Amino acid sequence: MAVGVLGARGKVGSEVCRAVAAAPDLRLVAEVDQGDDPRVLVESGAQVVVHFTHPDVVMDHLALCVEHGIHAVVGTTGFDDSRLETLRDQLGDAPRSGILIAPNFSIGAVLMMRFAALAAPHFESVEVIELHHPDKADAPSGTARRTAELVAAARRTAGVAAAPDATSTVLDGARGADVDGVPVHSVRVRGLVAHQEVVLGGPGETLTIRHDSLDRSSFSPGVLAAVRAIGDHPGLTVGLEHLIDLG
Amino acid sequence: MAVGVLGARGKVGSEVCRAVAAAPDLRLVAEVDQGDDPRVLVESGAQVVVHFTHPDVVMDHLALCVEHGIHAVVGTTGFDDSRLETLRDQLGDAPRSGILIAPNFSIGAVLMMRFAALAAPHFESVEVIELHHPDKADAPSGTARRTAELVAAARRTAGVAAAPDATSTVLDGARGADVDGVPVHSVRVRGLVAHQEVVLGGPGETLTIRHDSLDRSSFSPGVLAAVRAIGDHPGLTVGLEHLIDLG
Amino acid sequence: MAVGVLGARGKVGSEVCRAVAAAPDLRLVAEVDQGDDPRVLVESGAQVVVHFTHPDVVMDHLALCVEHGIHAVVGTTGFDDSRLETLRDQLGDAPRSGILIAPNFSIGAVLMMRFAALAAPHFESVEVIELHHPDKADAPSGTARRTAELVAAARRTAGVAAAPDATSTVLDGARGADVDGVPVHSVRVRGLVAHQEVVLGGPGETLTIRHDSLDRSSFSPGVLAAVRAIGDHPGLTVGLEHLIDLG
């Protein structure tokens, strides 16, 4: 399979180039970045293009891909409802093309969220602890918020009661942030990278799902899995979990 | 729903009685143990009977249940292929009756095994660490062996390569026991009860699924879930995971 | 060594009786509780008496012990400065008698706090996560507060700068409670008992000290260690850590 990379000289993009080049079933046919002519992608014969670029340019690049029947795997951010609608319109005229928009290509993070949502209705209690380096600006992390929202939705659908909590004497902040009724705790310690634990519990037992992300290379296997699968998923897909086989 | 318990004065059975009595949607109508007449179950109007009894008596009790159209949820051990075949025969004449045979009623343990098998094909490496009190006779635990077998089967089906391991200088035993190609490590420390971690990893990230079982009451929610579900699962079911909704 | 137990029929006291009776180097010579005459302790020849009693009676019992040259190991709560002063006065007239007042007899908890304080000046960051069952009334736990105070004091003494934290967008409560500048996070999940983690970190590494307390028997080894050591520690001692050899 012939693969092109857009944003090929960026931090993530260059890692993706390395991973594509190393995969025996993939061929890296184009590395394009700012200043290069994106039509190189078409001429190179790329069947799938990976986008790790800027929100300002990604829509033009995607239009070019759809026009030439090239599938797209997109890690660029900034897709709001209006942009997604535009893409759906374009794909309406190209029913065999596939576009994946994914906020997170870490397979571990995707599985953590999926398993947390599957398990959540089966336990009385669930809380999220996320642990990051102290240079991070937001608390909780986006992944922790998303996890808590998925967990809360799964429990709502299943009609599970609120988690028990007899706390009556509390020091402000001790019980964490409330995200849709799920407590989320944000730890910031030098030496950490990006980690998250979902702790679920019922009478006499707990189940803990933990994800540790130690470096940027963790995105590569998810990108490669998406590259391999996108041809079988025409239309617009949002979220890597829809392309990975979760049984 | 009317529920009877066989083995009602045993350690697990008495815990089950307590849980059934406390559940607003269940009615505990019969508590039967050694020395009692099991036909009390029939007279009590039980719709489901929970069996935590001895292998010597369980087949007679199950025949009685099937004969009277009572569903059965069974934690008694000792079911080999021949016994399962006998049960299937009996159920052939009672197509609306359900029997669940489950080696483990902990929902946490069931989910841990299920998630480990789902995740296993997506990572390069996977190992199992189980940690128990030092009075345990077998190493690895039955749950750890079963987990490793499920993980190995999932990877075989998906065509995943063996996990990398460059170990060339090794002290005997350091790399654990080999269960179908999956390393399993058994820790025995006073103060522990029953714990297991499945560690999966790929480039730059790891996913860890941990189950901690702290006391016997952890079996109750699984038994109750099975009691509620068995009526919708006629025939013979082996393993609680087939009655729990895992998405 | 001859040992008596006061509060012998209480939850903790009866556990202590069992542990003393099982120790080859100790003899359980008196088990006293409400309604019994405490002078039995003197007549029994007890050299050390363990007190797990009520604050209303403990001062009278201690006066009796000091008067008869019996050492005391005390888990009863409610000792304020005025009570401690009274004990010091009494012991002034009995220079060979020892009294230990300890809020916590878990050796694991004592070591966790000690190690956290020793390590704290060597790392940029330190946070405390405590995890308990959801029936607990206070958050953070007393042990977590005490740990944070010890950690903060050790860092102050060593002149360590405040831990870095670039958080600028925060959901209320996400960063935990502030105890003397140390963030403390309280997790409440069914199935947990009493657990605490102290996470310390510097460039490229973290050190985590975790204590899991699963049942009441965790107090026994600390009580026995105190019984054996108190004879060599005349006067008033507050805190088990002063009787345990920490190198």
Next chain:
Amino acid sequence: MAVGVLGARGKVGSEVCRAVAAAPDLRLVAEVDQGDDPRVLVESGAQVVVHFTHPDVVMDHLALCVEHGIHAVVGTTGFDDSRLETLRDQLGDAPRSGILIAPNFSIGAVLMMRFAALAAPHFESVEVIELHHPDKADAPSGTARRTAELVAAARRTAGVAAAPDATSTVLDGARGADVDGVPVHSVRVRGLVAHQEVVLGGPGETLTIRHDSLDRSSFSPGVLAAVRAIGDHPGLTVGLEHLIDLG
């Protein structure tokens, strides 16, 4: 304080240069590597020299340092008893000079080993789990072996009985490697870097000391602490733990 670095262009050495340059109380006065004249160190006025060099050259460099009254902090490997004896002889003629030879400059690793040894006599059981990337050649790791040896020695000195273990049915390797009677388990999973847990337990409780080392920069704080302390420790010191204040 004026500091020189030998091996300044190596992986670790260049990291040390960066850290020294960034420390407000230290001045980086010389960066020396292969091909440079080491006498630059003397001319630069360095009071302390950090050595991350090759075993073939380190003895000459140390002789030069001692001769000119420069203290040395040494991460170079390959010091056997005969080399240490030579250094002691040289230092005999320079009673105010200090040399530190340290196999590990990670403060977290040093504290983990120290705390494990301090805690070991207070618990019935202790085991070591080390987890590394799968490209590692030896199992167990050197740090895990050293930890187990220190733990075993501390228990021997205190007269602690062997840890209980009722295992009677065992799959080969499940209980780990035996290092001086301490079970050591080696996990090898892609995505891990270098991690170790020491699990200690007694009735009803466990204490876990975990060290996670995520990148090479973890060595810098230990090197800087040694640079600051070596002037107050004349003579030969082996092991960073002797220069760090552990209370």
